[in-house]
Amino acid sequence: MPIDNPAESSTEHGDRDRLETDIALDIRALTTAAEQLGHVFAQSNNLRPNDFRALTHIATADAEGTPLTAGHLGTSMGVSPAAITYLVDRMISSRHIRRETDTSDRRKVLLRYDEHGMEVASSFFTPLGLRTRAAMADLPEADLLAAHRVLTAVVGAMRTYFAELTDGADAAPAREAN
Structure with a gap:
């Protein structure tokens, strides 16, 4: 990982690595919690797991202006x-x-x-x-804006990787950060 500021100490660089690792762990925890809620939603509405996944894909694509x-x-x-x-x-x-x-x-x-x-x-x-x-x-608005930028970047990276793994199969573009 390149360091933008050569005067940056290795301690600061280590903090960035730790922050990026923490964000990755947070996203996994978020994914797990969302999956648990999805299962409860599906069960309470007599839906199958793939039904809920489909609803999530449809809602996300629609919200992003790219209906499926x-x-x-x-x-x-x-x-x-x-x-x-x-x-x-x-x-x-x-x-x-x-x-x-x-x-x-x-x-x-x-x-x-x-x-x-x-x-x-x-x-x-x-x-x-x-x-x-x-x-x-x-939380201050600046924190929310920063979190939105981070999540947008991560979603974009995940969609790009998905497209690479599936030979470019219809990975929706990431939304622009506002």
């Missing part, structure tokens, strides 16, 4: 076209998602949360959102 087609969802999740068709049909039948024609390309069909799916997700995750906001309430 069934093909892109299958690629992102690493499942076969037949499996993703079965999953999508099941999720549409349960009213968690719906198909919507892409207004910019009528040949494409996008996957979106259905009203029922939004209600179910909102009732489960709103308390988490309130707890998260309360946990961050005393």
Whole structure:
């Protein structure tokens, strides 16, 4: 890892290595906690683990302004076209998602949360959102901006690595830090 300031001591460089390691550990802990909550959500709504993963992919892509087609969802999740068709049909039948024609390309069909799916997700995750906001309430805005930049960089690195591992298969671009 290059040191930007040659006058920086090895102790300062060691602190950076420790901070980067701590961030990696924090992200693993965040991923684990999110997975645990996802399992509880799935179980409480009679969903399979892949159903919840699909909902997460759909919601994330939609929030980033890059809604998914069934093909892109299958690629992102690493499942076969037949499996993703079965999953999508099941999720549409349960009213968690719906198909919507892409207004910019009528040949494409996008996957979106259905009203029922939004209600179910909102009732489960709103308390988490309130707890998260309360946990961050005393943090200065500069810390939140820095955390956002760090997370954006990490997500970008992970998506780039995913694209490399899958020969560039539909890894969504990272959002720009605001």
